Amino acid sequence: MTDIINPAIEAYLARRTLHRDPVLRQMEAQAEREDFPIVGPQVGQLLMLLARAIGAKRIFEMGSGFGYSAMWFAKAMPRDGRVILTDTSSARSQQARDYFAKAKQARKAEFLVGDAIELIKHVKGTFDIIFLDADKARYPLAFSTALPRLRHGGLFIADNVLWFGQVVLPHPDADTRGILEFTRLIFSTPGIASSVLALRDGVSISLKEHGNA
Numbered sequence: 001m002t003d004i005i006n007p008a009i010e011a012y013l014a015r016r017t018l019h020r021d022p023v024l025r026q027m028e029a030q031a032e033r034e035d036f037p038i039v040g041p042q043v044g045q046l047l048m049l050l051a052r053a054i055g056a057k058r059i060f061e062m063g064s065g066f067g068y069s070a071m072w073f074a075k076a077m078p079r080d081g082r083v084i085l086t087d088t089s090s091a092r093s094q095q096a097r098d099y100f101a102k103a104k105q106a107r108k109a110e111f112l113v114g115d116a117i118e119l120i121k122h123v124k125g126t127f128d129i130i131f132l133d134a135d136k137a138r139y140p141l142a143f144s145t146a147l148p149r150l151r152h153g154g155l156f157i158a159d160n161v162l163w164f165g166q167v168v169l170p171h172p173d174a175d176t177r178g179i180l181e182f183t184r185l186i187f188s189t190p191g192i193a194s195s196v197l198a199l200r201d202g203v204s205i206s207l208k209e210h211g212n213a
Contacts, residue, residue: 010200013042020044023103027068030095036065039133039159043200044072047131050155050205051076056128059083060149062116062142063134067096067109069159073129074105081108084123086116117145126151132158136175139182147189152210156192158182162202 020028020041031038039047051059051073057080059073064085073083087093090113100106112119116134130146132139139158150156161167161183166176186194186206194206 021103023099024068024071026102027066027071027099030066031068037160038065038068039072039203040200043159043203044069046197046199046203047157048072048076050157051129054128054153054155056155057081058125058127059129059131060120060123060127060146061085062120062130062132062146063087064092064096065133066092067099069131069133070096070109071099071103071105073131074100074103074108077108079107082110083108084110084112086112086114086119088113088115117142120146120149123149125149127154129155129157132156133160135178136160136163137178139178140185143182143185147192147208150208152208154208156186156204156206156208158186158204158206160201161196161204162198164201167202 028038030036047069057077061070061083064070064087067085070083070085085093085096093111093113097111100109117138126149128151130150132142134142143156147156161179163176163179166172167180172180183204186192186204191209192206193209194204197203197205
């Protein structure tokens with residue numbers, strides 16, 4: 001594995017991260033204790049800014065863990081906004097419920113347990129943002145399944161698209177191949193404009209333009 005960003009630069013950014021409320025800090029502490037992957041505060045702030053920038057009121061997360069990224073989204077949305085969290089673990093989903101209740105954001109959240117690729121098929125309507133942070137080998141399937149549910153002008157955002165630098169190494173494993181194919185798709189699908197930010201472990205942002213996507 002390779003550092004995407006110089007650790008000294010990451011430390012510099014961490015020192016300048018805006019104040020996070022106690023619940024977010026508790027979630028970060030749990031992630032550190034359990035070595036559980038979360039997007040971290042720099043990516044969290046990016047998600048919050050993107051949600052605010054497009055006036056997002058309806059967000060679907062494909063892979064939520066105990067709700068860290070969803071908490072940033074919730075903070076960005078108005079009182080009638082809704083973020084739908086999904087995770088295959090009922091225990092993680094319950095932890096997310098508890099954190100959202102503690103942060104007084106429960107009214108903005110819906111919690112679903114199961115495979116996000118299947119769950120999104122049964123939730124009605126379109127979304128302003130779809131956020132992908134689940135099984136890397138299935139990123140291409142997640143993208144093709146979820147894209148029709150994204151409104152025109154909406155954002156499809158994915159985490160870990162640089163995958164600790166493994167995307168440039170020879171002999172990629174199944175997870176890396178999934179990310180490589182996903183990245184090919186976001187840059188080749190008609191009606192989608194994409195960019196990849198080398199922030200933390202790589203974040204892709206794809207805009208669904210008015211067109212054929």
